[in-house]
Amino acid sequence: MTKKMWRNEVKYLTPYVPGKPIEDVRRELGLDEVIRLASNENPIGPSPVALRAMSEALKDSWLYPEPSCRELREKLGVKYDVSADKIIVANGADHIITLIGNAYINSGDEVIYCKPTFTSYREITLLMGGIPIEIPLNKDFEADLNGILNAITSKTKLIFICNPNNPTGTVVKNDELESFLNQVPDGVLVILDEAYAEYISINGYRSGIDFVKKGYPVITIRTFSKFYGLAGVRIGYAVSSEAYLEPLLAVKQTFSVNRIAIAGALAALDDIEFLNKMLLELYEEKERLTIELQKMGFVVINSQANFLFVDMKQEVSTLFNKLMKKGILIRPCSPWSLKTFSRITIGTFDQNNSLINALKEIQQEMLSVK
Ligand SMILES: Cc1ncc(COP(=O)(O)O)c(C=O)c1O
Missing domain, CATH: 3.40.640.10 (Type I PLP-dependent aspartate aminotransferase-like (Major domain))
Incomplete structure (x- = not known):
């Protein structure tokens, strides 16, 4: 069917592309575990x-x-x-x-x-x-x-x-x-x-x-x-x-x-007890992840949310793909025309460790190619 029948306003809309579904990445890459740090969800879940x-x-x-x-x-x-x-x-x-x-x-x-x-x-x-x-x-x-x-x-x-x-x-x-x-x-x-x-x-x-x-x-x-x-x-x-x-x-x-x-x-x-504990954990992880990312040479903008806005000082698409192959999803900011920036949801202690380790490995791999 052509777009002729569509309401005019609808013709100019582009469907929102949310963070890639975990199920799709698992299936496409044959991975058992996928960590999504791309949609600002709360990985601790509900109380x-x-x-x-x-x-x-x-x-x-x-x-x-x-x-x-x-x-x-x-x-x-x-x-x-x-x-x-x-x-x-x-x-x-x-x-x-x-x-x-x-x-x-x-x-x-x-x-x-x-x-x-x-x-x-x-x-x-x-x-x-x-x-x-x-x-x-x-x-x-x-x-x-x-x-x-x-x-x-x-x-x-x-x-x-x-x-x-x-x-x-x-x-x-x-x-x-x-x-x-x-x-x-x-x-x-x-x-x-x-x-x-x-x-x-x-x-x-x-x-x-x-x-x-x-x-x-x-x-x-x-x-x-x-x-x-x-x-x-x-x-x-x-x-x-x-x-x-x-x-x-x-x-x-x-x-x-x-x-x-x-x-x-x-x-x-x-x-309230659960919420307070979760918030304290998030603040700790936010600080730890910020420091680790800074140590790797990335610039982290001071965020007041459950995600970090990070200048990765290189085209994020390459990093994004390499991370995805390791089962970790972050959000490239290229749809906002910010090609070197990504938005990274603060995960649990273990999820953040996986991200930090994966980024370190990728940096090592990139250095050895040079
Ligand atoms: C700024 C902002 N507003 C609204 C929403 C939508 O939230 P909800 O899941 O309640 O629809 C989001 C979701 O990411 C958001 O980032």
Whole structure:
């Protein structure tokens, strides 16, 4: 079938290429074990309490889920000290981004975001017939907030800020966000994608949730995919004023969030001891991996997420292929036109050791060829 029958906007979309599935690499290369450090998943997985809650929920699989996710919204409301009516739950943060696009972007509307960043902002803008306005990150790979402000026109509808940014791990600091939001004109909605917020360890970070509480025109996006280790069951949420969430509720499919995911998310929030321990382990591994990569001559940008953004000082594609043959997947940043950079998810102690050893072996092999 030709593309003639397709909706015009769909013709210009390129399907998102996620980290290569572990199953494909196993099959293609005949490997028993594959370590994926390419998709910013949490290799420790969900808390045992969440696992138990999910298996318990399986027996009710024949029942449609409770569509408003009230219990989860109430629990999140207590956590953030906001009313449950200011929260919407969806089938992952990506689904929230889709709902925002469906609800707000008219054909011809301009949508501003910095580049490189999470590709869904571009895709949903194009799908809705909007115009992506891409502002390069500054030289420190941070969002160029002045650049965004200067790009605002009468056609601007949305601004996306990925905070921490994927793939760089950088954040908007201190009072910069407040001053930025104060300069955004009426009629423009700011979307703060905080998929990695739980990993932030610096002082001076302000979450969009604070600004929602103060009545700013902001939608803050969060997910259970990363910190809570629930990427496979698909659940995320947004916090905003009721008025900004109303059109999202209007376009959302009624039963898009399943029972298993709701049960897992509710229980995952409770297991504070597990979450704290996991975070400490991640910080230790992040520091250790950073030092090891630096020793190998790579430049590691200070990331506030569960991944490192690394300048490998050579075309990453060669390294990527050599690592893949050894059963390790990292994420080359070439789709963002950063040919020498890669994004590496921080794995477990053993996974990181495998990566470090594999990189050392590859460096040795390359030296002996020279
Ligand atoms: C910045 C950012 N936003 C949203 C998502 C989507 O998350 P989810 O798994 O909740 O759809 C990701 C996933 O990698 C991400 O990096």
